Amino acid sequence: MSKLIEVTDLDIYYGDFLAVENVSMTIEPKAITALIGPSGCGKSTFLRSLNRMHEVIPGAYCKGNVTMDGQNLYGKNVDPVSVRRRIGMVFQRPNPFPTMSIKENVLAGVKLNNTKISKSDANDLVESSLRGANLWEEVKDRLDQPGSGLSGGQQQRLCIARTIAIQPDVVLMDEPCSALDPISTLAIEDLMNELKNEYTIVIVTHNMQQAARVSDRTGFFNIAGTGKPGKLIEFDDTEKIFSNPANKATEDYVSGRFG
Amino acid sequence: MTTSTPARTEPTSSRNAQVETSGIKPGRISQALHAGILIGSVLLALGLLYVFGTVSLFPLLMLGAAIYLVVIYVVGRAIEGRRHGLDRFVTGLVTTFFLMALIPLLSVIWTVVSKGLARFDAEFFTWSMRGVLGEGGGAYHAIMGTLIITGITTLLSVPIGIFAAIYLVEYGQKGRLAKALTFFVDVMTGIPSIVAGLFAVALFTLFLGPGARMGIIGSVALMVLMIPVVVRSTEEMLRLVPNELREASYALGVPKWLTISKVVLPTAAAGIGTGVTLAIARVIGETAPLLVTVGTTTNLNVNPFDGRMQTLPVFAYYSYATPGIPREAFTERMWAAVLTLMLIVMTLNIIARLISKFFAPKTGR
Ligand SMILES: Nc1ncnc2c1ncn2[C@@H]1O[C@H](COP(=O)(O)OP(=O)(O)OP(=O)(O)O)[C@@H](O)[C@H]1O
Ligand SMILES: [Mg+2]
Numbered sequence: 001m002s003k004l005i006e007v008t009d010l011d012i013y014y015g016d017f018l019a020v021e022n023v024s025m026t027i028e029p030k031a032i033t034a035l036i037g038p039s040g041c042g043k044s045t046f047l048r049s050l051n052r053m054h055e056v057i058p059g060a061y062c063k064g065n066v067t068m069d070g071q072n073l074y075g076k077n078v079d080p081v082s083v084r085r086r087i088g089m090v091f092q093r094p095n096p097f098p099t100m101s102i103k104e105n106v107l108a109g110v111k112l113n114n115t116k117i118s119k120s121d122a123n124d125l126v127e128s129s130l131r132g133a134n135l136w137e138e139v140k141d142r143l144d145q146p147g148s149g150l151s152g153g154q155q156q157r158l159c160i161a162r163t164i165a166i167q168p169d170v171v172l173m174d175e176p177c178s179a180l181d182p183i184s185t186l187a188i189e190d191l192m193n194e195l196k197n198e199y200t201i202v203i204v205t206h207n208m209q210q211a212a213r214v215s216d217r218t219g220f221f222n223i224a225g226t227g228k229p230g231k232l233i234e235f236d237d238t239e240k241i242f243s244n245p246a247n248k249a250t251e252d253y254v255s256g257r258f259g
Numbered sequence: 260m261t262t263s264t265p266a267r268t269e270p271t272s273s274r275n276a277q278v279e280t281s282g283i284k285p286g287r288i289s290q291a292l293h294a295g296i297l298i299g300s301v302l303l304a305l306g307l308l309y310v311f312g313t314v315s316l317f318p319l320l321m322l323g324a325a326i327y328l329v330v331i332y333v334v335g336r337a338i339e340g341r342r343h344g345l346d347r348f349v350t351g352l353v354t355t356f357f358l359m360a361l362i363p364l365l366s367v368i369w370t371v372v373s374k375g376l377a378r379f380d381a382e383f384f385t386w387s388m389r390g391v392l393g394e395g396g397g398a399y400h401a402i403m404g405t406l407i408i409t410g411i412t413t414l415l416s417v418p419i420g421i422f423a424a425i426y427l428v429e430y431g432q433k434g435r436l437a438k439a440l441t442f443f444v445d446v447m448t449g450i451p452s453i454v455a456g457l458f459a460v461a462l463f464t465l466f467l468g469p470g471a472r473m474g475i476i477g478s479v480a481l482m483v484l485m486i487p488v489v490v491r492s493t494e495e496m497l498r499l500v501p502n503e504l505r506e507a508s509y510a511l512g513v514p515k516w517l518t519i520s521k522v523v524l525p526t527a528a529a530g531i532g533t534g535v536t537l538a539i540a541r542v543i544g545e546t547a548p549l550l551v552t553v554g555t556t557t558n559l560n561v562n563p564f565d566g567r568m569q570t571l572p573v574f575a576y577y578s579y580a581t582p583g584i585p586r587e588a589f590t591e592r593m594w595a596a597v598l599t600l601m602l603i604v605m606t607l608n609i610i611a612r613l614i615s616k617f618f619a620p621k622t623g624r
Contacts, residue, residue: 056509058432085512095503098620099525109511112521148620159507166511 003069003086003169003200004029005050010064011229012042012049014057019045021229023064025219027170032192032201034211034238037221037253042230043204044092046221047172050202051087052080068169085109088168092175094155096147096162102139105147105158106130109166125165133161134191153184160191170200178206189214208254212242220250286338288347296334300327317362324355368601375598378591387569388557394588398596400559401574405600407563408474408553408570409543412481417535419482420489427490428497429519447487455483456548463552474563477553477570481542488541492534496527532614540607544600546572571600 005027012020020042027033035043048054049062052073066073073083096105106126110117117125126143130136135157139150147158156176163171173192177185192201192214205211211218219235234241234250245251288296304322308314328351336344386397423440431437459480463471500523508518524531554567555577561568575596582589 051510053506053510056506081512081514083512084510089510091503091507091510093503095501095507097504097507097522097526099522099528108508109513112508112511112513112517114517146620162507162511 005170005200006065006067007050008065008067010046010049010062010066012045012054012062013060014045015059018229020049020221021231023232025232025235027200027202028217029200030196030198031216032196032203032214033217033219034215035202035204035219035221036206036208036211037230037233038223039206040226040230041221041223043221044174045230047174047202047204048089050170050172051089052083053089055080085166086168087170087172088163088166090156090159090163090171090173090176092178094152094159094179096150096155096158098146098148100147101144102147102150102158103143106161106165108162129161129165130158132164132191132195133157134187135161151184153180153187156180156184156188157191160188164195164199168199170202171195173201173203175204175206177210185210208242208256212238218242220245220247220253222249222253288335288338292334293331296330297327300324300330320358324351324358327351328355371594371598371601374591374594376595378595379598383592383595387559389559391557392583393585396588396592398569398571398574398592398599400556401569401571401596402599403559403561404474404553404568404570405543405572405603407561408477408481408549408568409539411475411478411563412485412542413535413539415478416482416485416489416538420486420535420538421493421531423486423490424493424497425519427494429515429523444487444490447483448491450483450487452480452484452545453547453551456480456551458483459548459552472552472554472567473565474553474560474568477549477568478563480548480552481545484545484548485538485542488538489535492538493527493531496530496534497523499530500526526620529615529618529620532618533611536607536611536614540604540611543603543607544572546576549573550576571596571603575600 006025007027008024010020010023011018012023023046035047037043045054050066050073054060054062062074064074068086072078097108100108103126104111106129107117107122110122110125127136127140130139135154138154139158147155150158156179160171160176177188180188189210192203195201196216203211203215215238217235218238218241220233220241221230222233223230234245234247236246240246241250242254245254251257301319301323303326304319305314307322308319328348331351332344332348334344335347339347382395383397383399384402385399386395387400388396388398389400423444427437427440431440456477459476462479463473463476504522504526505518508522509515513522549570550573553570553573555573556567556569558569560566575593578589578593578596
């Protein structure tokens, strides 16, 4: 299921504004890759370019190569919609569909695409996805109630369930815990650890401990000043980044001596 | 007004005392006293007006309110302290203006209902005016005409308006076409209704020659008035749908058109439904454009493609402008027609509320 993503010389633009410059990295399958860096350095922008969500913003585009298991995601006849089906995304703020019940939210990827699915298959998918997101026990008795009636942490896990229900190869998470309490955060971290057995996971976080706790590889982004493009400063094993980074800026940042 | 507290006689020490008491346990104007002040003010106003010889409702209310405001401020200040006195005064002032705003509304309703009920009977809703010269007769033909013409208008305007709004919000971004469209929608929302009517006349004169009168021409005129309203309200509702929902849908690999039809529109459905209903209410009472496009008739005509039709506003207008004998019969029918129209609009408003209640995204909390 999980795939290896290779990024080479990626420049990402918003109109004329170069937001991220010249990123190259290899994202390993069955591992968690964490992206850290100061606010505004382009972590979200980079993450969104991996599943072609970046170009949804008017005027936004990028140059360079992103391949998944050798296939160029930005190739001429690659449909961004099919890329997004294979690379799922969880957002910073939980965003369940307000018109849908918990069950419909989990099935959203199927239902919204008008895919036919039998009732029993649908029920199985709902259960397995919710179990996968560690939410099943909490909601199994109220699957038909609105998804927006859950707590923030539950909503975020519902969004994760919704993402894994489309059975992607890769899951991207943009600060998935920033709106959550420590307990929900731990629940989601545990979940990431389980998910990594099956999926390639990339996570953006502002929480150093979280990056150190959960990730296998860490990338540090930085920005020279406002209006300048963000750059990937260092990318290495998480252990190395947090104990013995090669770059001075990385060391300053992870030890909290930054800005 | 003469409630003298010790505070009155000893200004300096009383101020301190008041600060202390008002901070912890301020005196309160009891409900009985409040009611007393209110009634007293009105009675005083009544007395004053009586002395000066003209007792009528409106001056009475105005004078009563003015007296009440002064008294409540002074008494409130004396008993409850400066801040509370001012609070009482402002509350009274706002309430007064609110009641003043209600007066025209209530008096319209009262006039229409009291005068309209005289002919609000079964005959009114089942008879046309065919062959009726004086008393009797009804507005069945006008009601049908209004429903048919407004119905056609709605059927044509709603899809056009909603699709235009979708284009503006979801596809147009900030392109030239979208800007132009927004500009014209703005202009069209302010267009005088007679202009819309004459436009429709001019348009159909091209095809049918001068002098044509048909329901469909009226529908076209009303469309010109209705589409911009639908576009505007739909646009507003679509913009209220958080972008995060669109992105959530895209991130699940859902194409744009499915995202719009299955995520954005359902989320905005309540607001769009409300907007459409209010847009119908807006055009259903139009008179001028129908006068010039559909004309008037005493017969029932339910074919919008063939000849004149009657509508409620036009029916009311002609009953008033060119009455026959006895005049009362025509006036009574006019009021009944106006009452019917008002009830239709009220029903539409209630429907709008129900829509927004039942279709709004549920929070479940
Ligand atoms: N929609 C947009 N249009 C134009 N510029 C944008 C847009 N979104 C982000 N940017 C710019 O791109 C740069 C990178 O932003 P990005 O959101 O990727 O930062 P980030 O590293 O995720 O920050 P944070 O940690 O605060 O989330 C910033 O300079 C930002 O102003
Ligand atoms: Mg971000």
